[in-house]
Amino acid sequence: MRKLSHNVQCHCALIDIDQNSLSESNEDSVDESEIETNKLAGRLRIPELGFSWDDKTKLAVFSNAETSSDDEQELKEDLKQKKKKLNATERREQERQEEREIRQREEALVSNQAPNSIDQFDRLILSSPDSSLVWLQYMAYHLQATEIDKARAVAKRAIKTINFREENERLNVWNAWLNLESRYGNAESLNDVFQEAVRTNDAYKVYMHMLTIHADAGRKIELQKLIDTVISKFKQDPQTWIDCGAALLKIGMKEESRQIMQRALQSLPVSQHVNLLVRFANLENKLGDKERAQTLFENILSSYPKRIDVWSCYIDCLIKSNDIDLARKVLEQACVQTLSPRKMKILFMKFINFEEKYGTSEAVNRVRQMATDYVEKHK
Known part of the structure; x- marks a missing residue:
């Protein structure tokens, strides 16, 4: 792996396709393969482009996975024969299955050696042309050597290569390209990429x-x-x-x-x-x-005052800020409300759990007694 000179650092942010981008409220649902890719991406952060090489997690180098040309030819002929006998729905399912198998092979071939040459990255791309993770690593590889134009060329090549149905994978590359232009380009180049990204992706x-x-x-x-x-x-x-x-x-x-x-x-x-x-x-x-x-x-x-979800959010907010005493006061205030038994049960349970974690056994017993008194009072 070529080394980046010590006075040049890369820090474009790779969007986690989880993102709590800016807010804790964002939620994404992804399939199992996307989750695995996101786990890898989370460990591949490089300051300025959003990735970094983690010595514990490296992408595979395909050194021992080649088969003979005769076997490949025979396999291709068998696949052609099978596809002729399948209807359109079955062919699509077969293609999806083949794609899943490619992803599985890629994961199975993870080794302790990172790709360290253009040839190795090209072999990875041949194996997983729709994987944004591979393309982003390829871009980061060039940025580590301050080869900005080459990193930009990889982004353009990725956009042309990734299947148009893989919307999230394509968007990952577009976002990384925007990061690159923001850091190394100018206002005009950033705007050009932005306008094209809006036109070809989910604009929002x-x-x-x-x-x-x-x-x-x-x-x-x-x-x-x-x-x-x-x-x-x-x-x-x-x-x-x-x-x-x-x-x-x-x-x-x-x-x-x-x-x-x-x-x-x-x-x-x-x-x-x-x-x-x-x-x-x-x-x-x-x-x-x-x-x-x-x-x-x-x-x-x-x-x-009857919105216990708001009470709960307020208390959680205070706990995150380490304002434990104030959180306890808010819980006390919440538990003297006149609410339905179901809502009061939720508040008392939250108070008990809070004292079990941040208080003492005496405090836990006091809250339990408060709950008992409430039940007796409202029989």
């Missing part, structure tokens, strides 16, 4: 990734312009407002983020306001001011 996902890019790069003017565009296009989606607010908080633009929250309340139905406020409160606790987060939660609970 590309816009959200660009929010992250501008925030990470500290481009306040560009970020504000992009937010205006994003809101005009996707203002009916609550996640749009959350991501925009998070990007602004991440770059230190707290007041602008709070203005986004107010605009969101004006644009979205009242039925979505509580959940929206809770999510902005969590953002403030994570990226902004903890005191403001507490104020938001208190305001919500003053209007909706």
Whole structure:
């Protein structure tokens, strides 16, 4: 592996296809092969492009996996004969099965030696042409040697090679390419790649990734312009407002983020306001001011004291901030509410679990007694 000179570091971010991109509320569902790829990608972080080589996890080098040309020819002829006898549905299923087998072989051939030449990467690509992980590693390989044009060429080649049905794999490459242009290109090259990415992918996902890019790069003017565009296009989606607010908080633009929250309340139905406020409160606790987060939660609970989900989020927020004493006070306040037995049971159980983890045996017994007294009182 060629070594990157010590004064050049790569730090474009590889999007985890999990991302808590900016918010803890994002959830993705992926199949087993995608989960395995994401696990590998998570261990392959290189500062500036988003990957790094982990000595414990290396991609396979196919040194002992070749078969004779006669066997390959015979296998191809057998497959042709079989495909002639299959209908369209069966052929598609067979193709999917072959793709799964390729992925399995790739995983089975993982060794302790990383690819360290163009030839080795090309062999990996021949084996798994639709694997974004291989292409991203190939890009990182060139970036480690500061060969920016070659890394860019790999991205272009990947986009042309990956099957158009593999939307997530293609999007991973586009995101990495955007990261590359943001770090090593210029405003024009970044915009060109961005416009093409929007045209050929899920536009919403590309816009959200660009929010992250501008925030990470500290481009306040560009970020504000992009937010205006994003809101005009996707203002009916609550996640749009959350991501925009998070990007602004991440770059230190707290007041602008709070203005986004107010605009969101004006644009979205009242039925979505509580959940929206809770999510902005969590953002403030994570990226902004903890005191403001507490104020938001208190305001919500003053209007909706029966929302035990909000009580629970507030308590979890305080625990994450290590405000254990305040979390205990909030639990005390929650457990004196007059709610249905089912809701009170949930609150008491949360209080007991809290004291078991952060309190003493005496505190646990006290909460149990509180629960018993409540039951006796409401028989």
